Amino acid sequence: MSYRVGIVGATGAVGQELIDLLYARNFPMESLTLLASSRSAGKTITRGDKSWTVELACPEAFDNLDIAIFSAGGSTSTDLCPEAAKRNCVAVDNSSAFRMDPNVPLVVPEINAEAVRGHQGIIANPNCSTAVALMGLWPLHELFGLKRFFASTYQAASGAGAAAMAELEDQVRSWVKGEPMKAEQFPHQLAFNLLPHVDKFFEDGYTKEEHKMLNESRKIMNLPELRASTTCVRVPVLRAHSIAINAEFERPVDVVKAREAISGFAGADLCDEPAENRYPMPIDFSGKEKCGVGRIRIDSALDNGLALWVVGDQLWKGAALNAVQIAEALVKLDAVAVSV
Amino acid sequence: MSYRVGIVGATGAVGQELIDLLYARNFPMESLTLLASSRSAGKTITRGDKSWTVELACPEAFDNLDIAIFSAGGSTSTDLCPEAAKRNCVAVDNSSAFRMDPNVPLVVPEINAEAVRGHQGIIANPNCSTAVALMGLWPLHELFGLKRFFASTYQAASGAGAAAMAELEDQVRSWVKGEPMKAEQFPHQLAFNLLPHVDKFFEDGYTKEEHKMLNESRKIMNLPELRASTTCVRVPVLRAHSIAINAEFERPVDVVKAREAISGFAGADLCDEPAENRYPMPIDFSGKEKCGVGRIRIDSALDNGLALWVVGDQLWKGAALNAVQIAEALVKLDAVAVSV
Incomplete structure (x- = not known):
């Protein structure tokens, strides 16, 4: 067929x-x-x-x-x-x-x-950030039972489209020439800057992007009771999104088992050798099918918690x-x- | 005298x-x-x-x-x-x-x-990230009693010194010329990239910078039981650090009171009008004495929790x-x- x-x-x-x-x-x-x-x-x-x-x-x-x-x-x-x-x-x-x-x-x-x-x-x-985050969270959920997570995103210009990517590139070119930067695709300059603002704001102070990460995670993983709080931030990166996550689980966690679960998961590539300066970065996971997961560690502020860092190509997995x-x-x- | x-x-x-x-x-x-x-x-x-x-x-x-x-x-x-x-x-x-x-x-x-x-x-x-984070956390602690926080940092090149700032600028210039970028001050290219790596790694998977944020927060605020988990990330920004925080308190929280506390605090500048696209950004808080605090909202994953975003000049308050x-x-x- x-x-x-x-x-x-x-x-x-x-x-x-x-x-x-x-x-x-x-x-x-x-x-x-x-x-x-x-x-x-x-x-x-x-x-x-x-x-x-x-x-x-x-x-x-x-x-x-x-x-x-x-x-x-x-x-x-x-x-x-x-x-x-x-x-x-x-x-x-x-x-x-x-x-x-x-x-x-x-x-x-x-x-x-x-x-x-x-x-x-x-x-x-x-949503792109949700898809990327879940490439780290789902295999850990299957092992330990996800209860709650906190996430801060580092979202590339690509999430706002081709014109937004071009705008970031143009801003950098203008900066090198000493010319003023134009900002039309984003409400403010993105080059050398950060915007804690992706999609529109709701009355509760969260953005639509931040709501999506909670609501879509619940629906995709079929976890209607899941709690999550996220801060979505646009960063001067071209096309891969990165997400810092603190996740709390139902059952005791183990870093070795967590790494094995990430390695064995079809959507993720374990990239976690800090001693070798190996961790997922946007430049390494642009144009990659799998999302990079690294910085896996026992979370120091949660019981049964893990901290991790996930990077994925926003235009691809996202x-x-x-x-x-x-x-x-x-x-x-x-x-x-x-x-x- | x-x-x-x-x-x-x-x-x-x-x-x-x-x-x-x-x-x-x-x-x-x-x-x-x-x-x-x-x-x-x-x-x-x-x-x-x-x-x-x-x-x-x-x-x-x-x-x-x-x-x-x-x-x-x-x-x-x-x-x-x-x-x-x-x-x-x-x-x-x-x-x-x-x-x-x-x-x-x-x-x-x-x-x-x-x-x-x-x-x-x-x-x-x-530590610079600690000083900046506390400009948001301390006035809220005084009101509600800080118990625990999660923080993800977005740290400027300035934190690694003048040569590191120059390296980021040089990388951007090389990119515009289509030439390869040199990375000597950081282990990897910083332009259009992110490094979840500030200071050296410890055996527990956290970095020294991440440990500092916990240990120094405890000492400065005299809160020996405080829990914290942070992820410190270097971003292609020149000189202001930004921090996304989810904070849990002893007592019930209130966004209006939280904003008043930030406004009344000597170290902070309330910058929190999302409907007007007003929130703290590195380009606006470089060369400012006060740190900008915004995106204050009731945290959706914590009881008695607030989420916030703090930006401060790393070379100044940091x-x-x-x-x-x-x-x-x-x-x-x-x-x-x-x-x-």
Whole structure:
């Protein structure tokens, strides 16, 4: 079997990675259709000897597709994912629009691939920081039983899209020239700076990004009682997110067993030799499928606690790769057909 | 009264700030002597119409000084602070050499200025991340009773000295030119990267910097039972440190009261209007005496908990300013004389 695949938001940072990953991972494609808003429709995208004219993302565009991966923002997803589903095209949605919908599976394949079964035409791809954090937390949860975690993120510019990455690069170039920096993609300068502000603020003082990390972790791991408090911070890094975590467990913890669990987990790469100055860093985990987990130690402020540091490519495990893995799970579990 | 003041490590990043702060704050100086190792002795330092020849930091250099501020690394302090004290010159030491010595007061003047009384010739200046974190934690402790905290730091290049700041700038310039980056001051490239590694690693998996944050917080706040777990991370920022904190208290917390306490505290500047995109950032708190405190919210994973974000100039509150404030406290409390 091979499938007619579409990418909605094909010209964006994640869209571009999706094209490459679908080919690199030999996803069984009968065809690949690139879709985008009217602003980008008509553009040409090429890869080696392949070339596409980007088509307009409209309801009818899904008539002849089996799977569409959406990465074009929440309002496009809200409008068009149901249109795709209606037309028997499974929507794998990278936006936050449907993630907490009880009828929509929220899937990280290494954790809950089985949840794709019985989808109703839409499957949600998680928030990038959540996906990366869980590559460290899930194998530890399986061993020790996760109760609560504290996380501080160090999020790359890529999470805000291709224009945001370019803005960081431009700011650095301006700094070298001694010229003023332009800040349009972020509310403030990001070069040589930090913004404790990712996505919008809620009344409770947390941001939407911080809420996502709690709510999506609960749903993906099926831990409705999990507690978490996170601070999400944008840092002047290009494309990998890093997360410092303090995690409390139900049962006594052990660093050796924790390391073995990380080593044995499909989504993680143990990178934990501090004596050799080996720990996960954004420059080493950009363009890597697995997330790096290191700095694993007994937490000095928790009973049954571990502290750890997780780094993962935001554009890959935090977005495009996880979406392709969901599409692969649909194929493997023979669940591509929409059953409404 | 005015005093004969010396700076040991006068050519370093902190030393340079010390010169400026002593004049800017009108510290009562009869004279200012600049000292450094043999590598820098003989250099000329100028400020406006003032000029100094850097002298060799040796035991006899303290014969004619009343106060010497040390910022030349642990081994220089270990060797020379006792020599200064012996010669009736109070050593205010910025290194970690004496901080945990029970005979040495460890002082953040907004918290425990009185501790300078009865010094035995050496007073320790705290670790930079600790000093900055406590500008948020201390006023909240006074209100609610601090029990435990989790902190993740975002530490600027300045913490590793002037050469490290220059290295980050050089790396950025190399990147713009498309040339390879040199990394000599840090074990890895810092531009567009993060290093979860500040100071050396201990057997328990924590770094010395992380230990300092726990041990020094306990000593400064006189909270021997305090628990803390921190992850210290170097980020590509030039000179202000930022810290994400989750803090647990003995008594019920209240965000309005917490904000009032921060506003009323001499060491902090409340900067907490998320709806206006106002929160502390390194570029806004470099060259500021007070540390910025914002993102104050009820912690979603703690009972009686608050989450907050603190930013402070590493070279100032994290080092030079706090040391000058200690010297000012010595003057104010009439404690300059060494009573061994």
